[in-house]
Amino acid sequence: MRRNIATDLILSILFSVVTNTVCITPPGKPKITSCRSPEKETFTCWWEPGYDGGLPTTYALYYRLETSETVYECSDYHTAGPNSCYFNKNDTSIWVNYNITVVATNRRGTNYSDPVDVDVVYIVQPHTPENVTVLVKADEQGPYLRVSWEKPRNADTSSGWITLVYQLRVKLKNQDEWEEHDVGQQKTFNVFSPHSGGTYMVQVRCKPDHGLWSEWSTTSYIQVPDYITRERSMWIIIAIFTVLVFIILTWILNLKRSSVKHCLLPPVPGPKIIGIDRNLLKNGKSEDVFNALVIPGFPPSDYEDLLVEYLEVYDSENQELMLDGKDLQEGCLKLKSPSDNDSGRGSCDSHTLLMEKVAKEEPTLESSQQEVEAETPSTASLQPEYAQPSAWPTVLAPDQPYQLDSPWKSLPDVFISPPVSPQLKCTTGPKHKKGLYEPSINGLEGKGDSMVSSPRTMEYVEVQRVNQQNVLLLRPLAEQNLGSHTTSVEMPEEDYSKVKGVTSNNVLLLQQEVSTQYISDQEETCPMMQQTQLGKPVVHHPPAVVPSGMQLTSNGYVDTATY
Amino acid sequence: MAKVCLLLPALLVLSSMGHVEPSENQRLFRHAADRMKSLHLMAVNMISDFENSLDFDDRVEIGSNFLLSNCFSDSIQAPTNREEIQKSTLLKVLRISYQLLVSWEYPSQAFSGTLTNSLKPNAITDRLTDLKMGLRIIIMEHLTGQSTVEEYLSAPAVFDESYLNDGAPGKIYSLMACFRRDIHRVETFLRVAHCRVSPKECLP
Numbered sequence: 005m006r007r008n009i010a011t012d013l014i015l016s017i018l019f020s021v022v023t024n025t026v027c028i029t030p031p032g033k034p035k036i037t038s039c040r041s042p043e044k045e046t047f048t049c050w051w052e053p054g055y056d057g058g059l060p061t062t063y064a065l066y067y068r069l070e071t072s073e074t075v076y077e078c079s080d081y082h083t084a085g086p087n088s089c090y091f092n093k094n095d096t097s098i099w100v101n102y103n104i105t106v107v108a109t110n111r112r113g114t115n116y117s118d119p120v121d122v123d124v125v126y127i128v129q130p131h132t133p134e135n136v137t138v139l140v141k142a143d144e145q146g147p148y149l150r151v152s153w154e155k156p157r158n159a160d161t162s163s164g165w166i167t168l169v170y171q172l173r174v175k176l177k178n179q180d181e182w183e184e185h186d187v188g189q190q191k192t193f194n195v196f197s198p199h200s201g202g203t204y205m206v207q208v209r210c211k212p213d214h215g216l217w218s219e220w221s222t223t224s225y226i227q228v229p230d231y232i233t234r235e236r237s238m239w240i241i242i243a244i245f246t247v248l249v250f251i252i253l254t255w256i257l258n259l260k261r262s263s264v265k266h267c268l269l270p271p272v273p274g275p276k277i278i279g280i281d282r283n284l285l286k287n288g289k290s291e292d293v294f295n296a297l298v299i300p301g302f303p304p305s306d307y308e309d310l311l312v313e314y315l316e317v318y319d320s321e322n323q324e325l326m327l328d329g330k331d332l333q334e335g336c337l338k339l340k341s342p343s344d345n346d347s348g349r350g351s352c353d354s355h356t357l358l359m360e361k362v363a364k365e366e367p368t369l370e371s372s373q374q375e376v377e378a379e380t381p382s383t384a385s386l387q388p389e390y391a392q393p394s395a396w397p398t399v400l401a402p403d404q405p406y407q408l409d410s411p412w413k414s415l416p417d418v419f420i421s422p423p424v425s426p427q428l429k430c431t432t433g434p435k436h437k438k439g440l441y442e443p444s445i446n447g448l449e450g451k452g453d454s455m456v457s458s459p460r461t462m463e464y465v466e467v468q469r470v471n472q473q474n475v476l477l478l479r480p481l482a483e484q485n486l487g488s489h490t491t492s493v494e495m496p497e498e499d500y501s502k503v504k505g506v507t508s509n510n511v512l513l514l515q516q517e518v519s520t521q522y523i524s525d526q527e528e529t530c531p532m533m534q535q536t537q538l539g540k541p542v543v544h545h546p547p548a549v550v551p552s553g554m555q556l557t558s559n560g561y562v563d564t565a566t567y
Numbered sequence: 568m569a570k571v572c573l574l575l576p577a578l579l580v581l582s583s584m585g586h587v588e589p590s591e592n593q594r595l596f597r598h599a600a601d602r603m604k605s606l607h608l609m610a611v612n613m614i615s616d617f618e619n620s621l622d623f624d625d626r627v628e629i630g631s632n633f634l635l636s637n638c639f640s641d642s643i644q645a646p647t648n649r650e651e652i653q654k655s656t657l658l659k660v661l662r663i664s665y666q667l668l669v670s671w672e673y674p675s676q677a678f679s680g681t682l683t684n685s686l687k688p689n690a691i692t693d694r695l696t697d698l699k700m701g702l703r704i705i706i707m708e709h710l711t712g713q714s715t716v717e718e719y720l721s722a723p724a725v726f727d728e729s730y731l732n733d734g735a736p737g738k739i740y741s742l743m744a745c746f747r748r749d750i751h752r753v754e755t756f757l758r759v760a761h762c763r764v765s766p767k768e769c770l771p
Contacts, residue, residue, distance in 0.1 A: 098648050214611070
């Protein structure tokens with residue numbers, strides 16, 4: 005029994021000794037967590053105690069100022085709560101560094117915290133703003149939220165000791181992100197265009213000019229009533245108005261579609277040909293269309309009168325004219341329209357050049373004509389004499405066919421018979437332009453010298469009509485003016501003479517000498533022509549006198565243009 | 568009529584002597600307080616950049632020496648809390664502010680090599696000079712003729728030029744800390760003086 009009690013006693017003593025040896029230690033090192041000043045007049049420091057060592061531990065805060073070596077102990081450990089030290093206004097100096105240390109002490113020992121240097125100016129963290137209120141206000145722009153608050157207590161902003169700036173944050177109740185706004189030194193803020201029917205949460209905080217932000221104020225809630233925004237209502241009105249305008253325009257366009265179509269797409273005027281029926285064209289009956297083009301009564305029966313062709317007939321004086329009615333149709337002369345002075349025949353065929361040639365060849369002509377006259381009584385055949393062809397273009401070479409490629413080709417070959425004279429001669433002298441025919445009458449031989457020496461004249465004829473053999477039927481203009489019957493150009497039946505002149509009684513003065521110029525192909529026809537003419541009486545025997553005032557051309561023909 | 572005629576030249580003389588209208592006086596106070604706030608921010612950024620540029624050993628040295636260092640401007644007796652400022656006159660507050668600015672005008676040139684962020688080398692010195700001139704005008708407006716300006720603004724703190732001979736980082740850091748503190752003091756003094764002159768601009 006005694007052994008048990010003693011054993012228990014010894015074991016308990018040992019246990020307590022061991023326990024005290026393990027758990028009882030000096031206190032752990034405390035740690036100063038923060039020091040804050042709410043208004044830059046007082047401040048508070050908090051610390052975190054360490055392990056107490058199993059023993060009751062006391063904590064003390066000691067501080068000293070920068071400018072002195074004196075160590076002061078905190079005078080108020082209760083105002084700010086446990087493990088804190090409150091420095092009142094008397095103990096707080098601004099713009100001075102505090103060196104603060106916390107000491108933990110227990111029965112086993114003491115432990116010091118790390119020293120902390122504190123300048124009150126840079127540890128100012130004011131209280132949260134007070135009386136944060138949110139109201140829904142409305143103006144002409146629409147409803148908005150007006151947030152207002154008060155400065156935190158104990159903050160002396162009126163004297164300028166402390167300057168506070170504020171910050172606000174707001175969000176809808178169902179949102180996660182806050183919307184922050186820097187407000188400055190003012191104490192009101194407006195939130196415009198809130199969501200209709202939404203619930204907003206608002207918080208405010210503040211900060212001194214060189215300090216720390218305060219905590220956020222308690223959340224303020226506000227319910228926004230349902231409304232239609234001004235902008236949305238405006239867009240609704242604009243949309244309705246636009247739709248109405250569109251409907252009205254569509255209706256108007258539908259009513260006036262024809263006139264609009266005519267205005268925008270005017271019909272293109274189609275070609276209008278008198279006599280053409282568009283319906284016939286559409287029907288596709290070309291025969292009817294072409295028949296419609298036919299104008300009744302056209303050409304007129306007397307269309308022959310419309311065919312007016314003024315031809316200049318040239319013939320060399322040196323070439324004797326052989327008249328043969330049949331052969332005459334084979335083509336002899338080419339007649340030239342007076343309006344076609346140089347139509348495709350080259351410069352050699354121009355009237356001007358012709359006149360020059362005639363002027364040059366005149367002496368030759370005169371000599372040749374004189375030879376012919378000398379032989380007149382006995383000469384009954386034409387001996388076409390060709391002058392030297394040097395002055396002639398190649399187209400008029402003797403070995404070339406008569407018919408040449410020229411604009412005159414369209415005209416049928418026409419034979420112009422000189423006035424009928426048994427002594428008519430067809431002489432060929434210096435070649436003039438092809439087709440130049442200068443008939444002369446033998447009766448004028450006596451005065452042939454003078455006649456020959458005088459410039460040859462031209463006879464103008466009028467194309468009366470074209471027969472079926474493509475022969476031009478000509479009529480001298482002089483006969484027409486005289487009112488004489490027209491003579492056909494059918495060489496075999498009519499006599500032609502060189503017109504010397506016209507008397508005052510409108511009588512043609514014809515020359516009996518015949519001087520024509522033919523190329524080699526005409527040699528056959530010339531004599532034939534001559535023969536034809538010899539068999540027929542002369543229509544007019546030209547007197548030997550040329551009336552005064554008359555102008556004879558170089559070839560002896562009367563220039564009717566002088567009338 | 569004769570009195571009016573005499574007042575006009577008196578006003579002209581006063582204006583030529585630098586007399587400032589009350590509205591202009593308020594504007595000068597507000598302007599000085601704003602410029603001091605900007606200068607204080609510059610000092611805070613300067614010392615922060617300097618701390619970041621130091622290596623670990625230099626930071627330890629700074630921590631150990633800072634507790635024992637004193638600022639050369641401590642010789643200027645200045646209010647240390649709100650009650651003391653409230654009890655000081657306006658002229659006293661302005662004078663202390665002027666003395667602090669003048670005291671730092673020369674030593675601030677030592678900071679030209681440490682300024683960063685595109686600031687000019689003598690940006691702090693130039694701002695101090697401008698503020699000194701503006702504060703002088705304000706003080707002249709409030710002097711009641713008891714003494715001249717030069718006498719009133721005498722005895723600034725003297726800076727020991729040999730303090731920075733060794734170029735130790737700890738000394739430079741200590742000098743920067745002192746500068747930051749004094750600039751903040753001047754800013755507070757001028758703001759209190761402004762609110763005292765224009766209470767409407769410092770509504771609660």
